[in-house]
Amino acid sequence: EDQVTQSPEALRLQEGESSSLNCSYTVSGLRGLFWYRQDPGKGPEFLFTLYSAGEEKEKERLKATLTKKESFLHITAPKPEDSATYLCAVQGGGSEKLVFGKGTKLTVNP
Amino acid sequence: SQTIHQWPATLVQPVGSPLSLECTVEGTSNPNLYWYRQAAGRGLQLLFYSVGIGQISSEVPQNLSASRPQDRQFILSSKKLLLSDSGFYLCAHRLAGVSETQYFGPGTRLLVL
Numbered sequence: 001e002d003q004v005t006q007s008p009e010a011l012r013l014q015e016g017e018s019s020s021l022n023c024s025y026t027v028s029g030l031r032g033l034f035w036y037r038q039d040p041g042k043g044p045e046f047l048f049t050l051y052s053a054g055e056e057k058e059k060e061r062l063k064a065t066l067t068k069k070e071s072f073l074h075i076t077a078p079k080p081e082d083s084a085t086y087l088c089a090v091q092g093g094g095s096e097k098l099v100f101g102k103g104t105k106l107t108v109n110p
Numbered sequence: 111s112q113t114i115h116q117w118p119a120t121l122v123q124p125v126g127s128p129l130s131l132e133c134t135v136e137g138t139s140n141p142n143l144y145w146y147r148q149a150a151g152r153g154l155q156l157l158f159y160s161v162g163i164g165q166i167s168s169e170v171p172q173n174l175s176a177s178r179p180q181d182r183q184f185i186l187s188s189k190k191l192l193l194s195d196s197g198f199y200l201c202a203h204r205l206a207g208v209s210e211t212q213y214f215g216p217g218t219r220l221l222v223l
Contacts, residue, residue, distance in 0.1 A: 003197070004153070013197065030156060031210060032210040032211070034211065034212075036214070041217075042217065043200050043214035043215050043216045043217045044154075044200070044214045045211055045214075046211055046212075046214075049209075049210060049211050051167075069149060087153075087154070089154075092209060094143070096142065096156075096159045096160075096161075096167070097156045097169060098146075098154070099153075099156075100153035100154040101151045101153055102151070102152065104155070
C-alpha cells in the first residue's frame with residue numbers, strides 16, 4: 001500500500017531562517033510526487049510535481065528535490081506569508097489516486 | 111486557464127438529511143474529476159473519480175455516491191448523512207494526457223449535527 005509520512009508535523013521559523021520539510025514515501029511505481037500549499041479553510045494550491053529521482057524544481061523561495069525514498073521542500077529566507085500547511089502526495093503507477101501525508105504546518109514569525 | 115468552482119462553501123446539516131455538493135470546471139474539456147475528503151487530523155482521502163460523463167470509480171465504501179451528468183460537472187451525494195460525514199470536501203481536476211497534476215477547488219466545509 002502506498003504511504004506518505006511528513007515531518008515535522010509543525011515547524012516555527014523566524015523570518016529569514018532557512019529550513020527543510022521532509023516527505024518520506026513508499027509507492028509501487030512512482031508516477032509523480034506532488035507538493036501543495038494549503039491555507040486555513042482553503043483548497044490546496046499546487047506547487048511542484050516531481051517525476052524521477054534526482055529531479056529538482058524551484059519557485060521563488062521554495063525548492064523541491066526527490067530521491068527514491070523521500071522528497072524535501074527547502075525554504076530559503078522565508079517570509080511570514082510563507083506560513084501555511086505544506087502537503088506532500090504520491091501517485092503510483094496505474095492509479096488515479098493521490099496518497100497524501102498529514103502535512104507540515106509552517107509558521108514564520110516576523 | 112482552468113477554474114474550478116464548488117458550492118456551497120459551507121453547509122450545516124442534521125443527521126439523516128440528504129446531501130448534494132456540486133463541482134464545475136471552466137476552461138477545459140473532458141477533464142478527469144475527483145472528490146476528496148479532508149477530515150480533522152487526517153490526510154486528504156480520495157472518495158471518487160471520473161474519467162468521463164457517467165463514468166464513476168469509487169475508492170472507499172461509504173455513505174456517499176457521485177455522479178457526472180455533464181462533462182464539466184461532478185456531484186457528490188448522500189441519501190442520509192452520518193456524523194462521520196463531517197469534513198472538508200475538495201473537488202479536483204486533471205487534464206489527462208497533458209499533465210499528471212491535480213488542481214483543487216476551494217472546498218466545501220460540511221458539518222453534520
